[in-house]
Amino acid sequence: MMWLMTNSSPWIWRRPNWPHLTYSAGDAAADLAETYRMHGVLEGKAAAIGLGATSQVALDAMADEVMATAAIEGEQLSADVVRSSVMRRLGLAASGPTNRHVDGLVDVINDATTAIDQALDEDRLCRWQSALFPGGTSGIQRIAVGRYRDHDDPMQIVSGLPGQEVVHYVAPASKDVPTQMAHFLQWFADSKPARNGAPASKDKTLDGLARAAIAHVWFESIHPFEDGNGRIGRAIVDMALGQHFRQPVRLYSLSRQLKTARSGYYDALNQAQRGDTDVTQWVRWFAGQCTAACIVASQVIDQAIEKKRFWDQDRAADLNNRHRKVLQRLLDAGDGGFEGGLNAEKFIKMTGVSKATATRDLGDLVDRGLLRKQGEGKAVRYYVDVPGWSHGLPSAPAPEVADSPELLVDDGTRSDAGMRRALEALGFIDIEYSGTRDHQYFGPVKAISASHVGQGLGRGKAVIHDLRTLSAVPRVGANLEVHFRSGRGTVIEVGPHERDLQR
Incomplete structure (x- = not known):
C-alpha cells in the first residue's frame, strides 16, 4: 500500500447517494438461495456427526481463516504457529510455538465470531487493529495503531514500480473518516438481525448475507485505518454472518475461498468501489463465494464422515496401535493423497517393525478388508479401502456378460x-x-x-x-x-x- 496524489474521482463515496448502498433482491435471489441451500446441507452434515467447537473440522476451519486472511495481504504465516495459537484460544492444550502477531489475529477473528452480540463500535475496531500490530509497526514502518488514520496524504491502494504506479482506489480524506465511520457503525447496529434471524429494526427486508456483503464493501471503501483494513473488513464479515446464521461452530472459511479467488476478489471489490451505490453485482459475487466456501467445507465433512464410518466398522474394533496409526495416515491423506500407495518399506518406516511383522500386518489388514492390495511382487501396493475411493487406480474390468436371457446386461443404472x-x-x-x-x-x-x-x-x-x-x-x-x-x-x-x- 502507498499514498499518492491523484485528481481522478470515480469512487463510490463521491456518488450523490453515498453512503446509502442498495441491491436488487430479485436479481440476487437465485445466488442467495443457492448459498442458503449449501449452508443447510453443511449444517445437516455437521449435525449428523455431532461436530463441536473443538472438533478437528472446527479447528481446521479457524486455522484456515487465520492463515488465508493474512495470505490475501501477501503475508505467509506458519501453520504450526497458527494451529498452536488457535488451540490455546479455544482452551485446548498446545505446546507449539507462539507469536504475538499471530495471537493478535487469532484474537480478532475469535472475538468477531464469538462475541457477536456485543456492539461493534469505534473502540472495538481500534482494539482489533491494535491487536494486529502489537509492536506498533507494519514491517519496519511505524503506523498509527489503535486509532483511525489521521495523515494528510490521501489514502490510496496502488500497485506497480515507482513511476509506473496504477491507482486502484482512493479512499475518503482522513479528516472525513470519523463521520464516515459513525454512519457505517450506526447502520451496522440498526441492521443487526434479531436473535431469531430477522432484522432487529429499521430495514425489515435486508437479507443477512446481503448485509454482510454490503458491510464489507462499505468498510473497505472508507478504509479507516493506516493498515489492517482488509483483515478487519473480513472480520466484520465474519461477525455479520455469525449474527445472521447463529452458528455455534465455525464450519467453513470464507477467507480461504477469497484467497483462492484472490484476483477475482480484488476485481469485484474494485468494480463495486468504482460504480454507483447499487451494489447488486457485488452482492451476487459475494454470495457465490459463500456458496463455494460451503461446498469446500461440505467436502471436508464428507471426509470426516467417511473416516468415522471406517473406524465404526466391526472389523476395525480390535486393531492394535500401529495398525490404527498407519490407517489414520492413509485416511488423512484422502483418496489418492498417499502418493505411490503403501508398501512394506513405508509401513516399516511408519511403525518401526521388522519386515516379517510388516508383511504379516499388511496381510491381516487386507484379510479384514481394511486395505486393498494392488499388484504383485515388488510392485505390490496397499490402499485404504473406503467405498468410493479409487486412489487414481483404473477401475475393475467390467464383468463378462454371457448371451443368456437369465442374465442382466447393465441397465444403465448403478443402483440396486x-x-x-x-x-x-x-x-x-x-x-x-x-x-x-x-x-x-x-x-x-x-x-x-x-x-x-x-x-x-x-x-x-x-x-x-x-x-x-x-x-x-x-x-x-x-x-x-x-x-x-x-x-x-x-x-x-x-x-x-x-x-x-x-x-
Whole structure:
C-alpha cells in the first residue's frame, strides 16, 4: 500500500447517494438461495456427526481463516504457529510455538465470531487493529495503531514500480473518516438481525448475507485505518454472518475461498468501489463465494464422515496401535493423497517393525478388508479401502456378460433397483442384501450389472451383493460360495457338483 496524489474521482463515496448502498433482491435471489441451500446441507452434515467447537473440522476451519486472511495481504504465516495459537484460544492444550502477531489475529477473528452480540463500535475496531500490530509497526514502518488514520496524504491502494504506479482506489480524506465511520457503525447496529434471524429494526427486508456483503464493501471503501483494513473488513464479515446464521461452530472459511479467488476478489471489490451505490453485482459475487466456501467445507465433512464410518466398522474394533496409526495416515491423506500407495518399506518406516511383522500386518489388514492390495511382487501396493475411493487406480474390468436371457446386461443404472427388478423378473420372490451380517451364501450368479451381483440361493431366494464389498468380480454364470465377515465378502468359485447349490 502507498499514498499518492491523484485528481481522478470515480469512487463510490463521491456518488450523490453515498453512503446509502442498495441491491436488487430479485436479481440476487437465485445466488442467495443457492448459498442458503449449501449452508443447510453443511449444517445437516455437521449435525449428523455431532461436530463441536473443538472438533478437528472446527479447528481446521479457524486455522484456515487465520492463515488465508493474512495470505490475501501477501503475508505467509506458519501453520504450526497458527494451529498452536488457535488451540490455546479455544482452551485446548498446545505446546507449539507462539507469536504475538499471530495471537493478535487469532484474537480478532475469535472475538468477531464469538462475541457477536456485543456492539461493534469505534473502540472495538481500534482494539482489533491494535491487536494486529502489537509492536506498533507494519514491517519496519511505524503506523498509527489503535486509532483511525489521521495523515494528510490521501489514502490510496496502488500497485506497480515507482513511476509506473496504477491507482486502484482512493479512499475518503482522513479528516472525513470519523463521520464516515459513525454512519457505517450506526447502520451496522440498526441492521443487526434479531436473535431469531430477522432484522432487529429499521430495514425489515435486508437479507443477512446481503448485509454482510454490503458491510464489507462499505468498510473497505472508507478504509479507516493506516493498515489492517482488509483483515478487519473480513472480520466484520465474519461477525455479520455469525449474527445472521447463529452458528455455534465455525464450519467453513470464507477467507480461504477469497484467497483462492484472490484476483477475482480484488476485481469485484474494485468494480463495486468504482460504480454507483447499487451494489447488486457485488452482492451476487459475494454470495457465490459463500456458496463455494460451503461446498469446500461440505467436502471436508464428507471426509470426516467417511473416516468415522471406517473406524465404526466391526472389523476395525480390535486393531492394535500401529495398525490404527498407519490407517489414520492413509485416511488423512484422502483418496489418492498417499502418493505411490503403501508398501512394506513405508509401513516399516511408519511403525518401526521388522519386515516379517510388516508383511504379516499388511496381510491381516487386507484379510479384514481394511486395505486393498494392488499388484504383485515388488510392485505390490496397499490402499485404504473406503467405498468410493479409487486412489487414481483404473477401475475393475467390467464383468463378462454371457448371451443368456437369465442374465442382466447393465441397465444403465448403478443402483440396486435394476438388479432387484431383474431378479424379480426371473421369479425370485425373497431377495435380501449381503453385508449386514456375517453369513455364507451358496448359489449361481443369476444377474449382474456394473455395480451389483444377484446370486440365486434356490427355492425363490436370492441375494444382492455390492461389487465394492466383494474380494473379486464374479464370473457370469459361475457357482459361488461367498463368505461375509464384517461387511466384506470373500468369493470362492466352486464346481457344479461340489455342493448342492440349488437345494
